[in-house]
Amino acid sequence: MSNSEIEIVVDDPTAPEANSPAVTNTRVAEAVVCVLLIGFALLLGYDNWRTGIGWDSTGPQAGYFPFYLSVILGGASLYGLVTVLLTRRQDAETFVTRAQLRRVMAVFVPTLLFCLATQFLGMYVASFLLIAGFMRLVGKIAWWKSLLTAFVFTALMFVTFDIAFDVIMPKGPLEAAFGY
Amino acid sequence: MEAFGLLLHGFAVLMTWKILALMMVGLVLGIFVGVLPGLGGPNGVAILLPLTFTMDPTSAIVMLSSIYWGALFGGAITSILFNIPGEAWSVATTFDGYPMAQQGRAAEALTAAFTSSFIGSLVAVLLITFLAPLISSFALKFGPPEFFAVYLLTFCSFVGLGRESKHKTVISMSLGLLLAGVGMDTVSGQLRMTFGSSDLLRGINFLVAVIGLFGISEILLTMEERLALRGHTAKISLRVVLNVWKDLPKYWVTLLRSSFIGCWLGITPGGAIAASFMGYNLAKRFSRDPESFGKGRIEGVFAPETAAHASGTAALLPMLALGIPGSGTAAILLGGLMVWGLNPGPLLFVEHKDFVWGLIASMYLGNVVGLVLVLTTVPVFASILRVPFAAVAPMIVVSCAIGAYAIQNAMFDIWLMLGFGVVGYVFKKIGIPLAPFTLALVLGSRAEDAFRLSMIGSGGDMKVFWSNGLVGSITTLAIVLLFWPMIERASAGLGRLWRPTKTAG
Numbered sequence: 001m002s003n004s005e006i007e008i009v010v011d012d013p014t015a016p017e018a019n020s021p022a023v024t025n026t027r028v029a030e031a032v033v034c035v036l037l038i039g040f041a042l043l044l045g046y047d048n049w050r051t052g053i054g055w056d057s058t059g060p061q062a063g064y065f066p067f068y069l070s071v072i073l074g075g076a077s078l079y080g081l082v083t084v085l086l087t088r089r090q091d092a093e094t095f096v097t098r099a100q101l102r103r104v105m106a107v108f109v110p111t112l113l114f115c116l117a118t119q120f121l122g123m124y125v126a127s128f129l130l131i132a133g134f135m136r137l138v139g140k141i142a143w144w145k146s147l148l149t150a151f152v153f154t155a156l157m158f159v160t161f162d163i164a165f166d167v168i169m170p171k172g173p174l175e176a177a178f179g180y
Numbered sequence: 181m182e183a184f185g186l187l188l189h190g191f192a193v194l195m196t197w198k199i200l201a202l203m204m205v206g207l208v209l210g211i212f213v214g215v216l217p218g219l220g221g222p223n224g225v226a227i228l229l230p231l232t233f234t235m236d237p238t239s240a241i242v243m244l245s246s247i248y249w250g251a252l253f254g255g256a257i258t259s260i261l262f263n264i265p266g267e268a269w270s271v272a273t274t275f276d277g278y279p280m281a282q283q284g285r286a287a288e289a290l291t292a293a294f295t296s297s298f299i300g301s302l303v304a305v306l307l308i309t310f311l312a313p314l315i316s317s318f319a320l321k322f323g324p325p326e327f328f329a330v331y332l333l334t335f336c337s338f339v340g341l342g343r344e345s346k347h348k349t350v351i352s353m354s355l356g357l358l359l360a361g362v363g364m365d366t367v368s369g370q371l372r373m374t375f376g377s378s379d380l381l382r383g384i385n386f387l388v389a390v391i392g393l394f395g396i397s398e399i400l401l402t403m404e405e406r407l408a409l410r411g412h413t414a415k416i417s418l419r420v421v422l423n424v425w426k427d428l429p430k431y432w433v434t435l436l437r438s439s440f441i442g443c444w445l446g447i448t449p450g451g452a453i454a455a456s457f458m459g460y461n462l463a464k465r466f467s468r469d470p471e472s473f474g475k476g477r478i479e480g481v482f483a484p485e486t487a488a489h490a491s492g493t494a495a496l497l498p499m500l501a502l503g504i505p506g507s508g509t510a511a512i513l514l515g516g517l518m519v520w521g522l523n524p525g526p527l528l529f530v531e532h533k534d535f536v537w538g539l540i541a542s543m544y545l546g547n548v549v550g551l552v553l554v555l556t557t558v559p560v561f562a563s564i565l566r567v568p569f570a571a572v573a574p575m576i577v578v579s580c581a582i583g584a585y586a587i588q589n590a591m592f593d594i595w596l597m598l599g600f601g602v603v604g605y606v607f608k609k610i611g612i613p614l615a616p617f618t619l620a621l622v623l624g625s626r627a628e629d630a631f632r633l634s635m636i637g638s639g640g641d642m643k644v645f646w647s648n649g650l651v652g653s654i655t656t657l658a659i660v661l662l663f664w665p666m667i668e669r670a671s672a673g674l675g676r677l678w679r680p681t682k683t684a685g
Contacts, residue, residue, distance in 0.1 A: 009409075009410050009411075012569075016404065026609065026610050026611075029606065029609065029610050030610045033606060033607075033610060033612075037351060037355070044358055044373055047372065047373050047375070048372060048373065051370060051372045052370075055640055058367075058368070058636065059367075059632055059635050059636035059640065060631075060632055060635055060640075061368070062365040062367070062368045062370040062372050063372060064632075065361065065628045065631060065632065066357075066358055066361040066372060066373065069354050069357050069358045069361070070354075070358060072350065072354045073350075073351060073354040073355055073358060076347045076348075076350040076351045076354065077347075077351055079347045080347050080348065080351065083347070095609060095610075096404070096609070100404040103403045103404060104400050104403055104404060104605075106403065107399055107400055107403045107573060107577075108400060108602075110574070110577075111396070111399075111577050111598065111601075112598065114574075114577060114578075114581070115581070115594050115595060115598055118581065118585075118591070118594060119591055119594075123578075123581065123582065123585065127574075127578040127581075130574045130577065130578060131571075131574040131575060131578065134570060134573065134574040135568075135570050135571050135574065138570050139568055139569075139570020139571060140570075141568065141570060141571065149571055153575055153578070154578075157578065157579075157582065160231070161230075161231075161582060161586070165230075165231055165233075165234055166234050167230055167231070167233060167234065167582075167586045168589065169582060169585060169586070170585065170591060
C-alpha cells in the first residue's frame with residue numbers, strides 16, 4: 001500500500017451543480033410547516049373535543065389525553081411560527097436548490113408511480129418496472145444491465161418473501177396468469 | 181451469580197445450527213446495510229423486520245440484533261476508507277481514521293475500529309447482564325403512576341437535554357404521541373381521530389412510520405448530495421491485527437473512559453452521537469500530545485468507536501428492563517417485540533427467561549462472530565460502494581415498500597410510508613429531530629394507558645404522581661430535566677453574581 005493510492009473511484013455525472021439558484025429558504029419552509037402543524041393540531045383538537053375531553057364515571061374520556069397533546073402541538077408550532085417570523089431574513093439558509101430539487105423529484109416521482117403501480121399490477125411487476133426504469137432513465141445504465149438487475153432482484157424478493165418466509169405481497173394480473 | 185447461570189442457559193438456547201446460521205445472515209445483511217449510503221442501523225432493522233415475522237421470537241431477535249451489530253461495524257468501513265460516515269456517530273471516527281487510510285494504514289485503522297467497537301459493546305453487555313435483572317426486579321413493584329412517571333422522565337429528558345431547539349423537540353414528540361392515539365381507544369373502545377376512514381381504524385403502525393421516516397426520506401436526502409466518491413481499499417492481514425492487539429493495553433485508559441461515557445449516554449437518551457464526540461474530545465484533552473489528533477492517531481479511532489458502540493448497546497438496557505428504548509434502533513426492536521406478541525417491560529425477565537437471556541447471550545456471541553467476520557471480509561464490502569446509486573436506490577425503495585406492506589398486509593400502509601417519507605425529508609431539513617417522534621409513537625399508547633389507569637386509581641387527583649417517595653422523586657426529576665436549560669442558565673447567573681471577578685473568563 002503506497003501513500004496516496006486510491007483504488008475505488010465512483011463518479012456522479014448528474015450531480016447537482018453547486019451554484020444552482022435556491023428554490024426556497026429554510027425560513028419559508030419552517031413557516032409553512034408550522035402553519036400546517038397548527039392546522040393539523042386544530043383539526044385533531046376539534047375531533048378529540050367531539051369525542052369527549054371530560055371525565056365520566058370510568059375516568060378520563062377517550063379524547064382527554066390526545067386533546068391536551070393537540071394543545072401542546074399547536075402551542076409549540078405557534079411558538080415556532082413566531083420565532084421564524086421574528087428572525088431576520090438574511091440569516092435564512094437555502095432549503096433546497098433547483099438542481100437538488102430536480103434530483104429529489106427524480107426519485108420521488110418514480111417512487112410515487114411505483115406505489116400506484118403496486119396497487120394495480122402487484123408488488124413484483126411494479127418493482128421490476130421501477131428498478132429497470134430507474135437504472136436506465138435516471139442512472140443511464142445500459143438496457144441489458146438494468147433489465148437483468150431488475151429481474152434478478154425481483155425474482156430474489158419473490159423467492160425470499162412469498163415462498164421461503166410466507167410473507168404474501170400484493171399480486172396483480174401477471175401473477176394471476178401464473179396461478180399465484 | 182444467578183445472572184451467570186442464566187447467561188449460560190442463554191448460550192445453550194443459542195447453540196443450534198439454525199440460530200447460528202441466522203446470526204451469520206443477520207451480520208452479513210447488517211454490514212451490507214451499514215456500508216450502503218442511504219441506509220443505516222434503524223432503517224436496516226426496520227426494513228428487514230418483516231423477514232422475522234414468521235420466526236419464533238428468539239430466532240427473530242437474534243437475527244435482528246445481529247443486523248444491528250453488523251450495521252454498527254459496517255459504518256466504520258466507509259468512515260475510514262472513504263471519509264463518508266455511514267452514520268452520524270461515525271463522524272468522529274473519520275477525524276483520525278481517514279488520515280490513517282491516506283497514510284496507507286487503513287488496515288490498522290479498521291482493525292482498531294472493529295476491536296474497539298467490540299470492547300465497547302462488551303463492556304455495555306456486561307453492564308446489561310448484571311444490571312438489567314436488578315432494575316427489572318425493582319421495576320416489578322411499579323404501578324401505573326410509577327410507569328407514567330418513568331415515561332414522563334424519558335420524554336422530559338429528551339426535551340431538556342437534547343441539542344435541538346426545544347420547541348422542535350416538543351413538536352416532534354407531541355406529534356408522535358398524537359399519531360399513536362389514532363384508531364381504537366384501548367380503554368373505552370371508542371374511535372378517535374379516524375375521520376370515518378376504515379384504514380385509520382387500525383391506527384398508524386409504528387414500523388410503517390419508521391420505514392418512511394428513515395428509509396424513504398434518507399433516499400431523498402442522499403440524492404441531493406453529490407454521490408461521487410474516492411476511497412482506499414484495504415486488505416487486513418493477520419500480522420496487522422496482531423500488531424494492533426499487542427498495543428491495546430497501552431490505550432486501556434482511553435478504552436475504559438470511552439466505554440464508561442458510552443454506557444452512561446446510552447442509558448440516558450444522550451445517544452451514540454454525543455458519546456462518540458465526547459469520547460474523542462476527552463481522549464484529545466487528556467492526551468500528552470493533543471496536536472497529533474486529526475492527523476492519523478490510532479487513539480482517535482479507539483476513543484469514538486468504543487464510546488459509540490458502548491452507547492448503542494447500553495441503549496438496550498432500559499428497553500429490556502423497563503420497556504423504554506434508549507435509541508431509535510432500540511425503539512424498532514421494541515416494536516418487533518410487540519409484533520411477536522411479547523410485552524416489553526420488567527415482566528419479560530420473569531415470563532420469557534429464554535428469550536431475554538438468549539438475546540443477552542446473542543450480544544456476546546454476535547459481537548465475537550461479527551469481529552471475525554468483518555476482519556476477514558472488508559475488501560468485499562468496500563467494493564459494494566462501486567455499485568452505482570441509481571441501482572441501489574430503487575432496490576431500497578422496493579425493500580421499504582415490501583417491509584411496510586408485510587406488517588399488516590395493507591396497501592394503505594405503502595401510501596402512509598410514502599407520506600412519512602416526505603414528512604421525514606422536510607423535518608430533517610428544517611431541524612425537527614425524528615428520534616423523539618419515534619420514541620413517542622412507540623411508547624404513546626402505553627404512556628396514555630399508564631396515565632389513565634393512575635387517574636382512575638386516584639379518582640382524577642394529580643397528586644398521585646407525588647403519592648410516595650419513589651414516584652414523587654421520578655416525577656420531580658422529570659420536571660427538573662424539562663426545565664434543565666433554564667435552571668442551568670439561572671444557576672450560572674447566580675454564580676456570576678456571587679463571583680463578579682470571574683466573569684471575564
